[in-house]
Amino acid sequence: MLIFVLMLSFTEENYLKSLFQLTVETALKEEAGTNELAAHLGVKPATANDMLKKLKEKKLIKYEKYGKSSLTKEGKKIAIDVIRKHRLWETFLFEKLEFSWDEVHEVAEQLEHIQSKKLIDQLDKLLNYPVSDPHGDPIPNAKGELLILHQHTLAEELVGHQCKMTGVKDNSSAFLKYVDQLGLAINKNIKVIARHHYDDLIEIEVNGKRISVSPKFAENIFVVCTACKKKSKR
Amino acid sequence: MLIFVLMLSFTEENYLKSLFQLTVETALKEEAGTNELAAHLGVKPATANDMLKKLKEKKLIKYEKYGKSSLTKEGKKIAIDVIRKHRLWETFLFEKLEFSWDEVHEVAEQLEHIQSKKLIDQLDKLLNYPVSDPHGDPIPNAKGELLILHQHTLAEELVGHQCKMTGVKDNSSAFLKYVDQLGLAINKNIKVIARHHYDDLIEIEVNGKRISVSPKFAENIFVVCTACKKKSKR
DNA sequence: TTAATTTGTTAGACTAGCCTAACAATAATA
DNA sequence: TATTATTGTTAGGCTAGTCTAACAAATTAA
Numbered sequence: 116m117l118i119f120v121l122m123l124s125f126t127e128e129n130y131l132k133s134l135f136q137l138t139v140e141t142a143l144k145e146e147a148g149t150n151e152l153a154a155h156l157g158v159k160p161a162t163a164n165d166m167l168k169k170l171k172e173k174k175l176i177k178y179e180k181y182g183k184s185s186l187t188k189e190g191k192k193i194a195i196d197v198i199r200k201h202r203l204w205e206t207f208l209f210e211k212l213e214f215s216w217d218e219v220h221e222v223a224e225q226l227e228h229i230q231s232k233k234l235i236d237q238l239d240k241l242l243n244y245p246v247s248d249p250h251g252d253p254i255p256n257a258k259g260e261l262l263i264l265h266q267h268t269l270a271e272e273l274v275g276h277q278c279k280m281t282g283v284k285d286n287s288s289a290f291l292k293y294v295d296q297l298g299l300a301i302n303k304n305i306k307v308i309a310r311h312h313y314d315d316l317i318e319i320e321v322n323g324k325r326i327s328v329s330p331k332f333a334e335n336i337f338v339v340c341t342a343c344k345k346k347s348k349r
Numbered sequence: 350m351l352i353f354v355l356m357l358s359f360t361e362e363n364y365l366k367s368l369f370q371l372t373v374e375t376a377l378k379e380e381a382g383t384n385e386l387a388a389h390l391g392v393k394p395a396t397a398n399d400m401l402k403k404l405k406e407k408k409l410i411k412y413e414k415y416g417k418s419s420l421t422k423e424g425k426k427i428a429i430d431v432i433r434k435h436r437l438w439e440t441f442l443f444e445k446l447e448f449s450w451d452e453v454h455e456v457a458e459q460l461e462h463i464q465s466k467k468l469i470d471q472l473d474k475l476l477n478y479p480v481s482d483p484h485g486d487p488i489p490n491a492k493g494e495l496l497i498l499h500q501h502t503l504a505e506e507l508v509g510h511q512c513k514m515t516g517v518k519d520n521s522s523a524f525l526k527y528v529d530q531l532g533l534a535i536n537k538n539i540k541v542i543a544r545h546h547y548d549d550l551i552e553i554e555v556n557g558k559r560i561s562v563s564p565k566f567a568e569n570i571f572v573v574c575t576a577c578k579k580k581s582k583r
Numbered sequence: 584t585t586a587a588t589t590t591g592t593t594a595g596a597c598t599a600g601c602c603t604a605a606c607a608a609t610a611a612t613a
Numbered sequence: 614t615a616t617t618a619t620t621g622t623t624a625g626g627c628t629a630g631t632c633t634a635a636c637a638a639a640t641t642a643a
Contacts, residue, residue, distance in 0.1 A: 126630065149591055162631055164592060169629095181591060181638060212471035222465045231456045237446035360600065383621055396601055398622060403599095415608060415621060 135194035146183035201227035202248035209249040217291035251282025269333035278338035285335040369428035380417035433489040435461040436482035443483040451525035485516025503567035512572035519569040
């Protein structure tokens with residue numbers, strides 16, 4: 116028996132998810148601009164503009180002409196649900212179907228829109244209620260509670276800190292393969308040795324070896340520092 | 350890395366699947382009419398007509414104005430692939446996620462359109478290469494080979510025959526629940542006792558008990574008869 | 584504080600997939 | 614075979630989601 120609480124298209128779900136990722140999740144701000152959102156979704160600003168009006172009409176976002184946009188409580192709930200599904204599917208592909216961590220994202224982008232509460236709850240159970248996906252990102256639980264880690268990117272000022280890698284920002288296959296190549300992985304210990312201001316490279320120690328990474332690379336690696344660990348909550 | 354051999358929409362895939370189910374699979378004919386196809390898909394004939402022209406353009410079907418339609422070799426390949434995915438997902442939901450056989454169809458209708466060869470091959474492996482889904486329908490293998498069973502429906506003239514239930518034609522939840530209620534299930538032995546021409550009911554013996562079923566019901570139950578079993582091939 | 588740049592909006596157009604209403608061809612039947 | 618019924622097609626219209634091009638507002642910099 117289908118219950119039509121609110122039937123959203125794949126597209127609408129993707130807009131809500133993007134908005135969540137650009138605001139709440141990165142925890143840096145509450146709102147996102149139209150161009151920023153359009154770029155994140157790979158569409159033109161004019162297209163995003165139309166959708167913002169539509170989502171406002173449905174009371175899923177707050178939006179005023181020429182202003183920034185933010186999720187309403189209801190919009191946030193839906194966004195978190197999509198993210199939960201995405202990350203559970205990634206975990207399933209990785210744990211049960213022998214996918215590598217650079218392969219899971221693309222397929223999960225499709226699977227995240229399947230509508231079936233039972234499917235997701237059973238998947239969660241099959242995987243034994245995982246708390247994070249293969250990229251280290253937290254999986255919201257069935258109540259929509261999401262662990263927001265107080266993590267840094269390796270590009271921040273962390274010289275001398277002893278850190279542990281917790282995740283990646285860029286989920287592209289190309290980036291993840293590069294991460295593998297360099298011997299980095301989730302839960303690896305990383306010590307930040309120096310920042311070379313001459314060419315902006317960041318020198319780190321991992322697996323007992325010293326390597327240098329670009330700022331662009333470092334920006335996409337999440338870590339927590341053993342020293343400045345803050346408590347996290349779901 | 351995505352390979353764009355031919356990117357079909359969900360809708361296009363559904364038209365090919367329907368055409369396959371109305372022709373090759375039921376093995377009764379090679380072609381289907383526009384209205385028949387439209388009815389099967391739940392759209393108006395005018396809508397189906399547009400799509401038939403489009404699929405002809407893509408060389409996936411044979412179609413001439415005012416004529417019946419049939420699948421080309423390429424179209425058949427795609428249809429079988431969609432059916433393979435549908436039935437593997439049904440099996441997965443039933444075997445691994447505690448779905449009942451009347452719940453799997455609806456969700457598999459969504460899952461069948463996910464594009465990922467690796468996903469399906471791994472799912473097949475996880476399920477240990479099943480040959481039939483929870484409704485008894487054969488699952489095409491990775492090469493697209495499909496077991497066509499020489500089965501009858503219970504509505505055919507089978508008085509006196511000892512049969513075994515092999516599947517159902519109607520996959521709706523309502524019908525399947527009714528099948529459960531009557532104590533019928535795949536692999537149950539069924540003996541056809543009589544056809545009562547007064548009210549058209551068909552009397553059968555199952556689980557040591559005699560029950561009567563309507564022609565409408567009987568039409569949706571597939572059986573093989575121990576006497577007239579023919580060899581099947583994939 | 585004006586000018587330049589960035590950011591956001593509007594208008595108009597296109598495609599896919601659906602519809603209805605009117606019509607044309609084919610098939611069934613009297 | 615002529616008529617009726619069925620089946621299939623065309624024309625025109627709708628919505629969702631996309632685009633480009635032109636323009637307007639807001640922000641940044643001179």
